[in-house]
Amino acid sequence: MTTRCSRAARSTASDSPDRYRARNGQLLESAPYSERDVRGPVELESGEGPTEVWMKRAGRVTRYCLDQHPFDVVGWDGTVYPCALSVHDFEPRAGRFHVPPPTHQVLQAPNLVICNFVPRKIDWDPEAVALPYHHSNLDSDEVMYYAGGNYSARRGIQEGSITLHVGGVPHGPQPGALEASREAPRETDELAVMIDTFRPLHRTTTARQVLDSRYPYSWHRESPR
Numbered sequence: 001m002t003t004r005c006s007r008a009a010r011s012t013a014s015d016s017p018d019r020y021r022a023r024n025g026q027l028l029e030s031a032p033y034s035e036r037d038v039r040g041p042v043e044l045e046s047g048e049g050p051t052e053v054w055m056k057r058a059g060r061v062t063r064y065c066l067d068q069h070p071f072d073v074v075g076w077d078g079t080v081y082p083c084a085l086s087v088h089d090f091e092p093r094a095g096r097f098h099v100p101p102p103t104h105q106v107l108q109a110p111n112l113v114i115c116n117f118v119p120r121k122i123d124w125d126p127e128a129v130a131l132p133y134h135h136s137n138l139d140s141d142e143v144m145y146y147a148g149g150n151y152s153a154r155r156g157i158q159e160g161s162i163t164l165h166v167g168g169v170p171h172g173p174q175p176g177a178l179e180a181s182r183e184a185p186r187e188t189d190e191l192a193v194m195i196d197t198f199r200p201l202h203r204t205t206t207a208r209q210v211l212d213s214r215y216p217y218s219w220h221r222e223s224p225r
């Protein structure tokens, strides 16, 4: 995952949530990751001769044609730079009872938040229902990318799946999940990334082509896995 980490770029780029930061801007010890987990570029892309640079600002893209590659420099200065934060460096959050998604937040950006769901213990109280509750996000669309883990107990998805749950449409565990969860270990090996957008997402032509039209029916009790 890459992001721009400049404080000056906060109006347009993703950044750590405000509640993870001290007044001086440093990540708090209670945050699920630290500055040590953020990696800068090891080496810059390089090239020679005329280079196209596309710059997006205020929703418009401008194409520049430069005589030389912009990274053909002897040094770099500034406050906006690419960096990476691995999902594997995200410390999981767990609790005796179900921990709601905002607890797993990793980044915020204008009109969206990003959450990491990583392998962890879950809901270990004997009285706990070890499942997320049914919900309908009235204020956001919800995109999930299932990057790893065993999803055989859940219908309609597999490793590599991307799902879109449109804001306002109720969703949650499928029929039979509650019964199955009673005997299941109170831990999960899931690795998934969720993006909640506060403006509606519109599917592109390409997205429509790869859409699994059977997914909504995976909640039907009679549906195959």
Ligand SMILES: [Fe+2]
Binding pocket: 135, 142, 165, 171
């Ligand atoms: Fe959801």
